[in-house]
Amino acid sequence: MNNYGLDIWSNNNFLIENGQIKLNYKSMPALLSIIEEIRTNDVKGPILLRFPHLIKKQITTLYSYFDKAIRYNNYQGNFHAVFPLKVNQYPHAVKAIAEQGREFGYGLEAGSKAELILAMSQTTHGAPITVNGFKDKEMMTLGFIAAQSGHNITLTIEGLGELETIIEVANECNLKVPNIGIRVRLHSAGTGIWAKSGGMDAKFGLTSTEIIEAITLLRNENMLDNFTMIHFHIGSQMEDIAPLKRALREAGNIYAELKKMGANSLNSINIGGGLAVEYDQHTHSKSRNYSVDEFSSSVVFLIGEIMNAKNVSHPDIYTESGRFIVASHAVLITPVLELFTQDYQERLLNFKVVNPPLLEELKYLSKNLNNKNSIEYLHDALDHMESLLTLFDLGYIDLQDRSNAEILVHSIIKKALYLTNAYSTNEFVQLQVRLQERYLINASIFQSLPDYWGLDQHFPVMPLHHLDVVPLRAASLWDITCDSDGEIGFNPEKPLYLHDVNLDEEDYFLGFFNVGAYQETLGMNHNLFTHPNEYTVNIDDTSYNIINEVESKNILDILDSIGYNKSDILNKLKHDLKISDFITEKEKNDTLAKLETFVEQNGYLRTTN
Template identity: 35%
Template sequence: MSVQPQSFSSLEQNTESENHSSSSQSWTIEDSEQTYQIQGWGDPYFSINRAGHITVSPQGDRGTSLDLYELVTALRKRNIGLPILIRFPEILADRVERLYACFDRAISRYNYQGSYRGVFPIKCNQHRHLVESLVKCGTPHQLGLEVGSKPELMIALATLNPLQISEKEAQSSLLICNGYKDREYIETALLSRRLGYETILVVEQLEELELIQAISEELAIYPAIGIRAKLGTRGTGRWGSSTGDRAKFGLTIWQILQAVETLKSYNKLDCLQLLHFHIGSQVSSIRVIKEAIREAAQIYVELTNLGANLNYLDVGGGLAVDYDGSKTQKNNASKNYNMQNYANDIVAEVKEACDQAEIKVPTLISESGRAIASHQGVLIFDVLGSNEPPVTPPPVIEEEEHLIIRNLWETYALINEENYQEYYHDAIQFKQEAISLFNFSYLSLKERARAEQLYWACCAKVFEIIKHQETINEELQSIANILTSIYYINLSIFQSAPDHWAIDQLFPIMPIHRLNEPPSKRAILADLTCDSDGKISQFINPKGQKPKDFLELHPLDNNQPYYLGMFLVGAYQEIMGNLHNLFGDTNVVHIRTHGKGYKIEQLVRGDTITEVLAQTQYSSEELLENLRRHTEQALEKNLISLAESRRLLNNYQQGLANYTYLKANDQESCIP
């Protein structure tokens, strides 16, 4: 007697169809907001409109909002191919304004008799158009720059105006010179003071003092010197080692005292004008920041009492970005404070220390790069295809089927809410037995395929039971992983999100459209590179929970493109990207709003194949000539026709001028 399971599969399919229809009707924009936590990490710049598209408000709570999906569609009609990095200079300006406003409020609240001057660390993003935009929007606030190398110093001197005129006053532009220094670095920095810059050389090693002294004497330029202190306060997260005795940069307390004596011996103690410290990037806990400020403020007081002419206290970086929107310190992707808390604690701690010592408060400086630059960069890419779990309706089982197949069918048919864990174990055992039988020739290839098909059906049935449960044991959690789809994305993780690959940095990722539809797929993302690390399999999770190992996405429609956005990527990612598999820089557009619309302020074309090959010392002309010789040899041997050789050479020549990324079927007209 044969078993006929079709009624089971039909019932299951009908139920699934009804559930999908019901879910589609009940799914709301608010459901998408909660699923992707956009209000947590995106406020006040990103939200979802009633059409189910992400909108961008570059000026925050004011100004024009742009439909991101419509913007991307318009860019593609201009033959700008995906992936595209979209920069919003107005977000950059808004971040600067918010930072200064927070310090202004804190200074007023605590009656602080000093001022605040921010500097942007160029290492965060050295790209010309971004730095120029930042200098332009930062000029009214007298925003300075921080450099850590000779190339960055060259950028700063040619980009930052020596004199900045704000509504209040005109001041020399602040230029903080960190990093290791040689004679050329120091000499250039000192000479820049002749142009009107307030250039401060921050000492990272005691040996630099002797060099600064010698060069300043030669040039007859009085230097402004800072000292970077290694604090005892420990940072948090992956950059916690930026402090302490084993920190890469800075001087210990004993070395600071030696520096003071050295400057005294040169009769230049009054050149010591700045105390600097850094407790690491992305500091998630406000407690750590407060402890570091308290320690640094006390060092500042003691150095002042020793006769140093200190005017500045540079608190370095560390102001974190809330990548997962949880507003907690449970992981490195968030923080338990806001920008105003940060400013309040810095101002209050420094004021208290200086008031107790009865000394003048310093001008406060911060080197906030991540907090300024992250939000302005949005990376848009398309999904090229997917690899779905091999779950299909169970096959019809005949009476004469192999016992292992009948056992798997019976297991599938009997799984319910009471026995699913036990029967899942049975399914695993039967699958392993099927593989063993196949290896010893007791099972045919078709029979093994039928066994595996039933195994996957068992997994899917168990998953339908457990996915609605609040807690799932670790063993059963693996079912969700094996039933996760793989979405192939037109992107290189190594080029566009290197921090995710290198240090497991989380970035918000979500569709930019179809957000009024239920995302019924669980997926991970696989990039274009031939590397098993080229994937994204960890995603932000609400409320500071550990990262999710899947992303909720929509089923693909072969007739429509599917666009995803990776947000908060404006800091570090562009400059740290590499050429793995020779995928180059992406297309970049700068979008500025005006009235009710927008304009493309800058378009920077992504790398062509010729350009990335040149970076690895290949000449496109020589390559083309080599291929031409190969085709001539093939023609002589009648291995290729003349028409085929001509087509091959034309494709090769055209390809050299093309974008390194792929064209989807509907992108044939898009050229870089």
Template identity: 35%
Template structure:
């Protein structure tokens, strides 16, 4: 489209900035970035215009996030880094258990609640250890979805009577390990998700002499919604159909193991945005549960799986990045529906189990990164067309002069047409290079004149949205989208992104964020908004010599473990922070990957690499193309680079 990228350091006329009709306040920033919606009760903005984190929610105590970042940098912890707030993790666990406790009391439910955390959401040792520790008062357990996750859970989960739910594909080794763990006092429950797993359990029991506890995962007919709608129904990846569940009952009964069947499990998908989906699923599952109990199985647990959503955009709607219910609504509907079904069937009410991972882990993690520079549309002083100029240039000049509020849309389309005609004339040799340059210069001058008009409009016509995107800034940020926010790239997941400071200043730029990778998909181009999704993020212009920090929030589930090594950008530094009466305590720093680390992941040997460079410098010395001091400087720099962070070091 004729846009030229240029560094902010280059001499060019700055893009037209949004007018400032009145002084900007932090309330304006709160509304713009919707922090009151998605951030409550953990994130807000203080009078200094900085993001504040309250790790214990509304129970008191807060930290200035900008000052925290500055303090961590002084400790030689380089950006980008993830900050994990263990107090938020504890608060999320307490809130979830509190909601179920309140629902049980409200409906006089005769059973109890005992949750588990699905390790797949975030397998990092420090986080899982914190979860086990904070979950002890609630006998909170873990869910494993693979053999490695089972090994983690067996080693870390030592809370008496806490559950260890064993999901996922299973082989003989997986099942034997889970069953034998009962000898250690572990409350392992092997959930049957494939028919062949029934015989594996029976064989393990016969060989080991240990009585297992098993569950069945049902494929519900209740429909899911959104991105994970296929988690239920006949085409679901996991689970047993009703005829298959009947077969399991008959098979277990034939070997006198029907009493081992004690749990029903179902899952209708992650990030359920509508409470009606949860109601439909729990209604069907409750009926399956009572029928299993009537069949003679020793039913004790009903596992409602995951799905408890996170309000990423703060809209409190059934939009896929939000949810139209709160945690208490969720608990109330589950408890009420199960109680009613069990009372009607005269079946003992089960222990309720949930596998809420996203709702527990998302809030505790904040990804902090800095801006390296920007690119803008390069414009120069508008030069009036002369009578000697080509007609197409004179037409563009006339269009520029005519632009006003009443006709800006018509003028925009005229400018596009004239620019395209200028390119066509150039391609056929009828326009010189300097004349084409003048034509494109006038085209961008038209766009520059129209943009302030658009920014005052409440509604931007679809045909002018392209102009806003073309005139937008690109902010280059010090991270890899593929490593730190893979769901943003892979499934268009929305995350709240906003500046950590200067929130008492009006942001006068709109732009997208481009990461460090050499990939056109390495960017953020979708941002939360009250109405659906917006393409541009409101940002501040950079100040020479001053850092500009951005934060990506609610990314504590899945993102930290699912990242990949595109362009060999590795894991970021991670810092664990605990709130104290005097401020905060840095509990632990987990160093991110060095260049040597990521090279070893793809089978490069450090010593071989260094030796290769040494031999090349020796050859260059013999050829006289490098001096000894230069060769040593290169070799030392190469060695030192292997021990350095994969991300860029920004000089302050």
């Protein structure tokens, strides 16, 4: 039975029971029950579900593994973590992070002025705030305001110019000076599609010469005591642990050298993010070669080892991994609207009294196919199909004969596939690439899975139900944007098989998993499709609670948000309708009412699933 790689990517967060995927937590609700409950309120289109217990699980895992490594290595420094807001700034994600992280003193990382304001408003005093990215004088001043307001804030400088700006602000006001961090430019780079953050040609960080200059500048300005942290980040979604180990050795030695140079207040190494998430559904292509256990032990052991060798006291360790914390907490659920090869249904067969002999032969093959002859009959059918197509091109058979032949061959392939259960053989994979089913999903890939569109990042996808039935259809997924990039094609290397369903009789839902990191914030309003309806689901021992509904922006609001005046738009549409000819006044009023309802709904499809 196909479990869609659940054992690889789901980290035991989900399980399959009675043909449905369920949360593997407390009362274990099925995702389908949650979706059906939400849809009873006339909600259509894609739905994003948030599960705060999965954020808690990740935060707890991170802290407990570092705690274990610290105890095991007799490490003298402390462990701290901050959540980088760029990974997910949505209020109900951030609120869950703040709530679940409170007991650990979990902080926030900001990379822009807006994120800094958000961090200042959402962090409990005492929990750290780190600030990265390019900063102007205003942003530095905001950092001073945060420190003055009692926040434990570290401004990490990305270049010498930023340090000069901090000094300028400090000289111009009497506000409390924040802690200062220096991002070091390492020669060690990471690996993978997000590895550009490390290496000598990286966008950020100071070279050794610049670090020495920075120390001199700080000393001359009597601000060396504010310098508390060095920082590096070798890239998100680190596939391989080896580059991190090299980076740790390099950064550890820089730290020890700086201590020797008199940076007495320096007390922390911030190792940035990078902790990877398993996105793969196929054993042969795992996303990372290490566990959190190995990650935390390596960090603690290596830093400790360097400090011991150089006789320097152990620094506190900070991480900024956000993907690891939130990826799993969000699941995108999309209804399937249509299967595009349903035209091959056998009910559409329409034979004549006398059919071409090859077609009669196909009828025979289809009727008599069994598990002993299936491969042989399949080969015969494919052969006949080629001949029938040639006959059609030469004008010897008509369109109805051709349609009958296509339906029969299609059904023979399906039956053969089912009987042999051999859909991983090369021949079947090739056949499926040709005959793949297109599942139209009520969602936008640009809005909800932008990393798939931009970077080919795979996200685990599976149906919510029918999981006790072998899925036989090689599937590609089409979204509803009118853009041919809005497609997740069938990939024989990482095949997706879905079920044959009759959507006139039942709904069919697909879940996209591990979408809680970056996808929401990077999502694009291509075709003006907006962030889907979202809900937070709290699960307890006996049941679950759906809270925090945030509706997808309605059509007028999305137009308004890009600069149109929504009243002008609505008035114009109503005016055009009012002056048009209607036979009855009732029809006019009904149409006006319909128009008003439509513009107050979101843009996803409604009348089908």
